[in-house]
Amino acid sequence: MTARSFTGLAAAPGLAFGAALVYHATPARLDASADPATERTRLIRALAETDATFAAHEAASRAAGQSESAAIFAAHRLLLNDPSLRERAIALVTELGQAAAEAIIAAAEEQALELERLGDAYLSARAADVRAVAVQVWRALTGSGGLGRRLVAPSIVVARDLDPADLAGAPRDLLRGIALAAGGITAHASIIARSLGIPAVVGLGDAILTAAASARTIALDGDQGLVTLDPPADDAARWRPRPCDRSARGATPRDPVTTRDGRRVRLLANVASPAEARDACAEGAEGIGLLRTEWLFLERPDLPDEEEQVALYQAVAAAMPDAPITVRTLDIGGDKRLPALPLPREDNPFLGSRGIRVCLSRPEIFLPQLRALLRARATHDIRLMLPMVTTVAEVRRTRALLDQARNQLVAAGRPCAPSIPLGVMIEVPAAALNAGHLAQEAAFFSLGTNDLTQYTLACDRGNHRLADLYQPLDPAVLRLIRMACEAAHQHGRPAGICGELSSDPQVTALLIGLGADELTCAPAALERVRAAITATDTRAARDLAERALAAEGPEQVRAMLRDTL
Ligand code: PEP
Ligand code: MG
Numbered sequence: 001m002t003a004r005s006f007t008g009l010a011a012a013p014g015l016a017f018g019a020a021l022v023y024h025a026t027p028a029r030l031d032a033s034a035d036p037a038t039e040r041t042r043l044i045r046a047l048a049e050t051d052a053t054f055a056a057h058e059a060a061s062r063a064a065g066q067s068e069s070a071a072i073f074a075a076h077r078l079l080l081n082d083p084s085l086r087e088r089a090i091a092l093v094t095e096l097g098q099a100a101a102e103a104i105i106a107a108a109e110e111q112a113l114e115l116e117r118l119g120d121a122y123l124s125a126r127a128a129d130v131r132a133v134a135v136q137v138w139r140a141l142t143g144s145g146g147l148g149r150r151l152v153a154p155s156i157v158v159a160r161d162l163d164p165a166d167l168a169g170a171p172r173d174l175l176r177g178i179a180l181a182a183g184g185i186t187a188h189a190s191i192i193a194r195s196l197g198i199p200a201v202v203g204l205g206d207a208i209l210t211a212a213a214s215a216r217t218i219a220l221d222g223d224q225g226l227v228t229l230d231p232p233a234d235d236a237a238r239w240r241p242r243p244c245d246r247s248a249r250g251a252t253p254r255d256p257v258t259t260r261d262g263r264r265v266r267l268l269a270n271v272a273s274p275a276e277a278r279d280a281c282a283e284g285a286e287g288i289g290l291l292r293t294e295w296l297f298l299e300r301p302d303l304p305d306e307e308e309q310v311a312l313y314q315a316v317a318a319a320m321p322d323a324p325i326t327v328r329t330l331d332i333g334g335d336k337r338l339p340a341l342p343l344p345r346e347d348n349p350f351l352g353s354r355g356i357r358v359c360l361s362r363p364e365i366f367l368p369q370l371r372a373l374l375r376a377r378a379t380h381d382i383r384l385m386l387p388m389v390t391t392v393a394e395v396r397r398t399r400a401l402l403d404q405a406r407n408q409l410v411a412a413g414r415p416c417a418p419s420i421p422l423g424v425m426i427e428v429p430a431a432a433l434n435a436g437h438l439a440q441e442a443a444f445f446s447l448g449t450n451d452l453t454q455y456t457l458a459c460d461r462g463n464h465r466l467a468d469l470y471q472p473l474d475p476a477v478l479r480l481i482r483m484a485c486e487a488a489h490q491h492g493r494p495a496g497i498c499g500e501l502s503s504d505p506q507v508t509a510l511l512i513g514l515g516a517d518e519l520t521c522a523p524a525a526l527e528r529v530r531a532a533i534t535a536t537d538t539r540a541a542r543d544l545a546e547r548a549l550a551a552e553g554p555e556q557v558r559a560m561l562r563d564t565l
Contacts, residue, residue, distance in 0.1 A: 003231050004211060006204045008179070009467055010225035011190035014199035016177030017239035020215040020229065021155040023147055023162075039093045043100035046140040051080055053136070053149045060152045079126075079133045085111055101141040105301055108134030138301045151175060156218035156227075158208055161462070162189045163337065172196065177220040179227045181206045184470055186450040186500050187462035188335050192295070194522060195272055201225050203464025254284050254323070259512065259536045266518040267530055268326070270498055272296065274312075277319035280523040284530065287323035289446065289520025290385070290498040291316055293369070294330050294338060303340045303365065309372035317380035324381045326423065326446070326520075329369055331355045331387035335462050341365065350460065355388025355425075360397055370405035377417035385446055389424040389431050395441040398422065425498070427451035432480035435487030445488045446520065449499025453477050471554035472501045478514060478549055478557070485515025496520055506561050508532035513545030540564075 058073035079085070085107055092103035112127035139146060147157065147166040151174040161182045167175075167189060178193050183202035193200035199222030208227065212218065215229035219239040231239070257267045268289030269280030273296065277288060296312055297303055304312065317325045332338050333354030346352035359366040376382050386398055399422065409416040424441075426432050427448030439445065453472040454461040461470060471477075481497070488495035496518030497511050503525035509532065511519060521529045544564055548557045 004215075004229045006179075006201075006208050006211070006227045006229075008201040008204035008208075008225050008227065009183075009185050009464065010222055011180075011183070011185045011202040012178070012193035012198060012200035012222050014177075014197070014222045015239050016156060016199040016220045016222070017231075018154040018156045018176040018218065020212050020218045021150060021157050022209060022212050023150055023157050023159040023166075036094050036097055039098075039100040039103075040090060042141060043089060043093055043103065043137075046100065046104075046137050047080065047086060049140045050133075050137045051077060053140075054080065056152060076129065076133050076136075079130055080137070082111075085130070085134075101138050101301070104134045104137045104141070135301060142301075147175070156220050158212040158218070160206070160209060161187075167192045167196065167198075172198070177218070177222070178202075179204055179208060179212070179218065179220055181208050182462065182464055184461050184464055184467055186453070186470075186472075189462075191450075191500070192272070194524070195276060197524075201227050203467055205464070254281070254286055256286070257530055257533050259533055259538050259541075261538050263512070263538045265512060265516070265533050266494075266496070267526060267533065268324075268496070268498075268518055268520040269523050269526060270520050271316070271523065274315040274319045276523060277316045277325075280526065281320040281323075283523050283526040285320070285323070285521075285523070285526055287381075288316065288320060288325045288327075289496055289518060291325060291327045292331065293328060294332050294336055297330075297338055297340060301340055303338075303368075306368040306372045306375075309369060310375045313372060313376035313382060314380065317376065317382065322381075324383055326383045326385050327373055327376075328385045328387055328425070329356070329373075330359055330365065333358055333388075350454070356386045356394050356398065357388065360394060360401075363401060366401060367405050367408070370402055371409055371414075371416070374402070374406055374409060374416040374420060375414060377420050378415045382417075383421040383423060383444070385423040385425060385444075387425050387448070388427060388451070389438065390428045391430070392434070392437050392441055395422070395424060395438065399441075426480075426484045427455065427499075429456050429480055432484045435484040436490065439487045439491035439493050442493065444493050445484055445495040446498045446518075447481055447484055447495065447516075449477065449481070449497060449501040452480060452499065456480060472499065473507070473510075473548075473554040473557040473561075475549055475551050475553065475557065478510075478545075481511070481516075482514045482545065482549065485517075489515065494518060503529065505529050505532035506565060509536040509541040509564065510544055510548055510557075510561060512536050512538065513541030513543070513548075 054073045054077045058070050061069035089103045089107035092098045092106055093100055108130050112130045115123045115127040148170045151170055154174055154176050156177040156179055158179045161180055175198060178198055178200040180202040181204050183189055190202055199220055201220055211229055217230055219228045219231040258264050266286050268287050269285035270290035271277045271280055271288055272292045334350045373382055373384050421443035423444035423446055424438055425446050425448045431438060449472050450461055456477050457469055459466045459469045485495040494517040497516045498520035501507055502519040503521040505528040508529055519529055547560055551557045
């Protein structure tokens with residue numbers, strides 16, 4: 001085999017080596033109106049496919065000497081092939097007209113409840129297995145989490161693009177690296193790869209898909225954006241991941257951070273799970289500036305109910321005691337699809353039902369989240385933040401729903417906070433241009449520069465062909481950042497930055513100069529951004545911001561930042 005190399009965008013740092021696995025995702029599908037005969041065929045096919053997958057995992061476990069895993073897969077096959085489960089699921093499709101994916105979950109739930117009712121510890125444990133088996137069939141039907149089923153050895157996954165649900169569901173010990181033909185560095189697949197610590201290169205172009213199909217192994221360098229197919233065997237040591245020194249360093253104290261001349265800048269973290277919140281706490285974050293709630297719900301066939309959401313938010317807050325936790329309400333649409341909440345197809349999903357637009361149109365989904373947040377705030381310093389806000393009316397409608405949620409809780413005698421700080425994300429140019437009005441309605445601003453860049457430059461953040469154009473440092477974007485910060489300050493509100501831009505220590509001084517009061521970074525970037533804040537002089541930062549705003553384009557701004565450093 002001769003080695004072939006491809007260069008793309010360095011999306012998540014680290015070195016990785018593994019078997020080549022080309023993955024073609026099946027599109028998610030949950031169509032309750034499909035005709036019963038078609039749904040029945042799909043269900044039977046999905047049951048057979050899941051059985052074959054379990055059999056492959058069983059054989060692989062046995063070959064690797066993992067007899068316990070092999071026994072689990074064998075037991076799951078028995079449950080899957082239990083005629084009563086299959087017949088009940090098929091009956092729900094053919095007699096009640098349920099979609100195949102709904103039917104398998106419902107049939108398994110009936111069976112699991114029956115087992116639990118018998119009050120025997122062993123049988124109760126089987127109930128959990130029945131549910132787990134049904135989720136695998138559900139995944140085969142909806143196309144969600146399919147990557148997890150394909151991974152049987154430590155691999156570098158090559159795909160056109162990946163759904164966040166696929167990434168979240170894939171076993172970490174087997175998913176060694178990600179090489180995507182499409183995608184940009186602020187696309188959600190890239191953000192998740194960084195947060196999970198999986199080295200990734202994106203924007204490699206479609207040629208990688210065909211070339212990797214005949215490769216046996218792949219080496220990936222997520223720092224340089226390099227992918228090598230079939231690297232020479234004697235080169236293998238080069239690709240061994242470097243040991244991570246993060247845990248060895250010990251906890252960083254959560255001291256308030258100030259610039260060299262004493263201006264306070266709050267250093268916060270963006271996280272997607274309680275585990276990440278613990279990391280962020282160990283790295284000395286003063287709080288959570290962005291909890292992406294939709295990522296908590298990725299890997300499941302249903303949305304968590306109010307109780308479960310309260311527990312999730314409390315778990316994140318407990319991971320960072322006595323610190324403010326900014327929870328972003330469900331932000332789906334665009335490149336984020338939740339298996340549990342299929343949205344209608346749209347020609348331009350990034351300009352369609354996204355973020356707050358979805359929540360306002362689905363109060364049955366939004367109200368439980370608002371109630372859960374009000375309940376979690378009764379014991380923790382929780383703030384609430386709305387994504388993709390375009391108009392003042394959206395904030396007012398949310399406030400009305402918040403009142404309704406609180407009234408419902410009071411009527412039910414549930415302890416809850418009387419109010420909650422309500423902030424808005426500025427990620428649509430209209431919101432920045434109208435920031436003066438929004439600042440009167442909102443308790444704080446958080447600027448989502450990932451989306452603000454794509455909407456300002458009319459440039460899809462996930463399209464690697466536009467990577468040259470997608471530049472958060474474009475003076476047009478910087479002008480909107482400044483406009484929003486000024487409007488916030490005029491109304492006595494703090495303004496933070498929570499897009500990926502704030503994790504880049506080279507840009508820290510510029511953001512402070514533009515008026516940022518808070519920087520919300522990836523946990524791994526906290527230490528470097530803290531150092532950059534303390535090295536910043538506010539007056540010099542303002543001068544830098546003035547020059548950047550007057551620059552012709554992003555290259556000139558980059559050059560200024562390099563010169564300043
Ligand atoms: C952003 O758009 O900058 C942001 C933080 O939100 P997300 O990346 O989740 O769209
Ligand atoms: Mg966004």
